Amino acid sequence: MTAAARHPAPAWPESWGEEAEPRVGFFTDTSVCIGCKACEVACKEWNGVPDESDGLSGNSYDNSLDLGANRWRHVAFVEQRVEVGGVGTSAPDSWVEEASRQQLVEQGLPIHDGADGFRWLMSSDVCKHCTEAGCLDACPTGSIFRTEHGTVVVQEDICNGCGYCVTACPFGVLDRRSDDGRVWKCTLCYDRLQDDMEPACAQACPTDSIQFGELEVLRRRAADRVERLHEHGVASARLYGADDDDGVGGFGAFFLLLDEPETYGLPPDPVVPTRHLPEAFAAAAAASAALLAGVAAAFIGRRAR
Amino acid sequence: MSVSGSSGSGDVREAGNIDVSRVQGDAGAGPATGQGTATGVGRDRAGGEQRMVPKGKPRSYYDQPVVKRPVWTWEIPCYFFVGGMAGASAPLAWAAATTGNERLAKRAWGVALAGVAVSPALLISDLGRPERFLNMLRVFKITSPMSVGSWILAANGTLIAPAALAALTRRAPRIFGAAGPLAALAGPGLSTYTAVLVANSAIPVWSEARRTLPFLFAAGSAASAGAAVTLLTPAAAAGPARRLAIAGGVAELVAAQTMERKLGDAARPYESGTPGRLAKAAKAMSAAGAATMAIGRRRRGAVRIGAGLLLAGAACERWAVYKAGFASAADPAYTVGPQRDRLEH
Numbered sequence: 026m027t028a029a030a031r032h033p034a035p036a037w038p039e040s041w042g043e044e045a046e047p048r049v050g051f052f053t054d055t056s057v058c059i060g061c062k063a064c065e066v067a068c069k070e071w072n073g074v075p076d077e078s079d080g081l082s083g084n085s086y087d088n089s090l091d092l093g094a095n096r097w098r099h100v101a102f103v104e105q106r107v108e109v110g111g112v113g114t115s116a117p118d119s120w121v122e123e124a125s126r127q128q129l130v131e132q133g134l135p136i137h138d139g140a141d142g143f144r145w146l147m148s149s150d151v152c153k154h155c156t157e158a159g160c161l162d163a164c165p166t167g168s169i170f171r172t173e174h175g176t177v178v179v180q181e182d183i184c185n186g187c188g189y190c191v192t193a194c195p196f197g198v199l200d201r202r203s204d205d206g207r208v209w210k211c212t213l214c215y216d217r218l219q220d221d222m223e224p225a226c227a228q229a230c231p232t233d234s235i236q237f238g239e240l241e242v243l244r245r246r247a248a249d250r251v252e253r254l255h256e257h258g259v260a261s262a263r264l265y266g267a268d269d270d271d272g273v274g275g276f277g278a279f280f281l282l283l284d285e286p287e288t289y290g291l292p293p294d295p296v297v298p299t300r301h302l303p304e305a306f307a308a309a310a311a312a313s314a315a316l317l318a319g320v321a322a323a324f325i326g327r328r329a330r
Numbered sequence: 331m332s333v334s335g336s337s338g339s340g341d342v343r344e345a346g347n348i349d350v351s352r353v354q355g356d357a358g359a360g361p362a363t364g365q366g367t368a369t370g371v372g373r374d375r376a377g378g379e380q381r382m383v384p385k386g387k388p389r390s391y392y393d394q395p396v397v398k399r400p401v402w403t404w405e406i407p408c409y410f411f412v413g414g415m416a417g418a419s420a421p422l423a424w425a426a427a428t429t430g431n432e433r434l435a436k437r438a439w440g441v442a443l444a445g446v447a448v449s450p451a452l453l454i455s456d457l458g459r460p461e462r463f464l465n466m467l468r469v470f471k472i473t474s475p476m477s478v479g480s481w482i483l484a485a486n487g488t489l490i491a492p493a494a495l496a497a498l499t500r501r502a503p504r505i506f507g508a509a510g511p512l513a514a515l516a517g518p519g520l521s522t523y524t525a526v527l528v529a530n531s532a533i534p535v536w537s538e539a540r541r542t543l544p545f546l547f548a549a550g551s552a553a554s555a556g557a558a559v560t561l562l563t564p565a566a567a568a569g570p571a572r573r574l575a576i577a578g579g580v581a582e583l584v585a586a587q588t589m590e591r592k593l594g595d596a597a598r599p600y601e602s603g604t605p606g607r608l609a610k611a612a613k614a615m616s617a618a619g620a621a622t623m624a625i626g627r628r629r630r631g632a633v634r635i636g637a638g639l640l641l642a643g644a645a646c647e648r649w650a651v652y653k654a655g656f657a658s659a660a661d662p663a664y665t666v667g668p669q670r671d672r673l674e675h
Contacts, residue, residue: 084392091394101391163530165477166465185465186458188401189476192531192655197398206458287666290391294669298530298537299473305526305540306475312525312544313518319552319581320421323574324429 041173048175049218050277051227051235052243053149054250055289056262058234060147064098065089067229071214072097075202085145091290092150093200097211098226101289103146146282148289149235151226152177152198152211153266154277155297160210162299163193175240176213176277184208195273195295213278240277247281259283265291272296388670390662397532399659405456407652409449410524411645413483414551415558416445417520420490422555422574424514427497427506433567436497438559442517443494446487453483475527486520489513521551528655534596534665535658536651542589543651549585550644552578553616557637557644560623565630572623572633579620579640582647583613596664599657600650608650616643 038045068074077095082088085102092099158177161169168183169190179190179199186206190199199210214224222228227237236243244267254262261283266276272295286293390396400406423438454463466480490513496506525547529540536543556575560568586609590597600609619639626632658664 082392084394087392093398103391159532162471162473163476165469165471165474165480166462167469167471168465183462183465183468184459185462187456187466187476188458189474189527191398192400192528192533192536192659195397195532197396197532200398201401201458208458285389287389287396287662287670288391290394290396290662292396292665292669294673295532298532301537301540302473302475302526302530305529305544308541309519309522309526309544312522312548315545316418316518316521316548316552317421317515319577320418320425320570320574323422323556323570323577324425 037171037175038173040171044173046173046175048240048277049213049238050154050176050240050243050279051151051213051224051237052247052279052281053151054234054236054247054281055146055148056234056250056254056259056281056283057232058100058147058149059232060086060100060102060145061231062089062100063229063231064149064226064235065096065100067225068098068211071217071225072212074209092152092196092198092210094202094205094209097151097209099150101146101148101150103148103284103288105144105146105284105288146284146288148280148282149226149230150289150291151278152213153196153273153279154211154213156269156274156277157297157299158273159193159195159297159299160190160199162297162302163189165189172215172218174213174215174218176215176218178212178215179208179210181207181209193298195292195297244279247279250281254281272300388663388666390666394662395660396662396665397659399656400533401458402652403456405452407645407648409452409456410547410648410652411550411554412445412452413449413524414521414547414644414648415554416442416449416490417486417517417522418548418551418555418574418578419445419559420486420493420517421514422559422571423493423497424510426570427510429570431567431570434559434563434571437562438555438571439490439494439497440562441555441558442490442513443498446483446490446520449483450487475523475530479523479527482516482519482523486513486516489516518548518551522548528651531655532665533655533659534668535593535599535654538593538596538668539589542585542592546582546585546589546647546651549578549581550647553582553620553640554578554644557619557623557640560637561634565633568633572627575637575640576620576624579616579623579643582616582644583620586613586647596658596668598664599654603653603657605650605653605657608646608653612643612646612650614643615639615646619643 074097075095078088080088082090084090085104087100087102089096089099154176161171161177165187166183166185168180170178170180172178184207186201186208188201188208190208191201199208201208214222217224223237227235236246247264247267251262251264263282264279265282265286266279269275282289419438419442423435423442426438427435454460457463466477467484469477470481471477489509492505493509493513496502522544525543526540528536529543531537552574556571556573556578559571560575563571590600599605616639619636622632622639623636626636
């Protein structure tokens with residue numbers, strides 16, 4: 026079953042007719058992220074995203090914590106102590122971890138200090154611009170829409186701040202600004218796309234960890250990159266969100282990760298809530314019928330007494 | 331909510347569930363260096379409260395939530411209660427009128443009208459931009475239970491208002507004749523759609539309960555509508571409302587129990603903290619209320635106390651569901667655990 030058939034909303038790109046453009050997105054290759062946060066800064070500068078600093082978090086060099094109304098790019102700093110050469114006290118708790126350790130011993134691509142097994146994983150997170158977007162489905166005002174580029178954007182002149190999209194996103198991307206009352210998130214620089222410019226974060230990224238382009242092209246490039254990393258012994262390299270058969274029909278902004286998604290704060294198997302909606306509506310219909318039957322029974326019982 | 335026992339911001343925390351206690355002091359210039367103490371080792375960091383997923387703690391990013399907590403405030407659980415009560419009162423009122431019980435019908439329409447009058451105010455006041463509330467009726471989207479619900483509430487208001495006014499003022503019986511049965515049919519939708527609304531989310535304790543939550547909300551609505559109308563109606567005419575209240579209270583207990591059992595590990599928010607206390611209080615009050623009303627049905631005082639308890643129980647149950655959502659969103663283990671299980675089995 027195709028994503029379009031599964032999904033009741035008019036599917037992009039048909040919804041745009043002749044105005045439709047090729048679907049664009051991000052390929053974030055975390056294996057070359059150096060944690061410079063230029064993407065966070067560029068995004069804030071270009072989009073006028075307000076400051077929201079809570080001081081030092083104690084979470085490595087990450088003091089911006091997560092995505093939200095005022096953070097449309099967020100660089101995660103995963104600090105890991107990985108035993109080198111099997112020396113040490115803690116036993117490996119899964120084959121994944123074991124493989125990851127082995128890889129560190131042999132290749133050590135992301136190791137900060139190879140001798141003591143300490144490493145940082147850095148990753149610039151962003152709105153996934155899902156093929157089946159929970160926020161878009163849930164939005165009761167039509168404020169959230171799919172653009173001609175296949176991206177998902179909130180129209181701030183329509184959003185009334187109901188907050189329903191906040192709980193509908195499996196990634197915790199959207200949030201409401203407390204002073205403003207509306208919901209904000211990454212627009213994939215919709216304004217820049219109008220002028221054939223790449224999004225600010227991608228342009229600012231000094232290592233090309235953030236790559237912008239047509240999704241099809243990015244996916245091919247990502248597949249090649251994973252293959253090459255595997256050839257070089259980085260067995261833990263894997264793509265996240267590049268599969269149309271996943272729970273959100275594939276991401277418009279997908280990732281190359283070096284560990285399990287949850288290590289970066291990403292859900293390992295996200296599913297758009299809308300897929301379960303028919304079940305919930307069916308249960309509500311049955312419950313409504315039961316309620317009517319209960320009321321009727323209360324009157325029938327009257328004669329019995 | 332501190333479920334891990336490591337909420338202190340100065341703690342050296344772990345990412346990826348790899349023992350960080352050993353990193354302490356040699357993490358270079360990182361802000362983690364030397365701040366606080368590691369709270370434990372690897373999987374034993376659960377602290378005072380037990381972890382919610384017994385199989386061992388899934389990995390996370392510094393124990394941070396994966397999904398966002400709702401931005402909603404007290405108006406929303408209030409609305410779940412008030413709107414639900416209004417939705418169940420409408421069929422009660424129409425059935426009473428149809429069976430010739432005018433005293434009961436009038437009061438039930440009154441409760442329904444009060445409910446649908448208060449509901450929009452609650453919902454609008456919760457919006458980030460209340461002045462834009464009409465945007466809710468800008469589109470109709472079947473994929474958005476909030477959009478569907480806005481139309482359901484609008485329809486209920488439109489139908490209940492003339493039916494109730496006709497019944498209360500004894501004028502324009504033709505309007506009542508037309509609007510009454512339609513309101514009775516539309517009412518249960520108002521009582522149950524709110525369950526679909528919360529179930530259609532990325533919050534595990536809500537989403538995983540999508541098959542049972544509508545029954546819990548329907549039962550709570552029946553209990554509260556029955557109880558409220560019983561309180562207002564002379565005993566001789568209140569029989570059906572009393573029976574609806576008792577049956578609703580019992581059904582609510584059964585539905586809550588079923589929901590928590592079927593949720594399995596995801597039900598942990600209902601066992602501890604604020605939602606846990608609310609859920610326990612709700613069950614105790616619903617059980618006591620239903621029993622008091624059933625046993626003391628010939629005593630005015632007992633019936634009133636029972637009705638009050640049922641109302642409080644139904645309100646508490648909505649609040650428990652609402653608060654459980656926050657607790658469920660706050661701990662990444664609830665989000666990651668079941669997803670990881672799904673991938674590995």
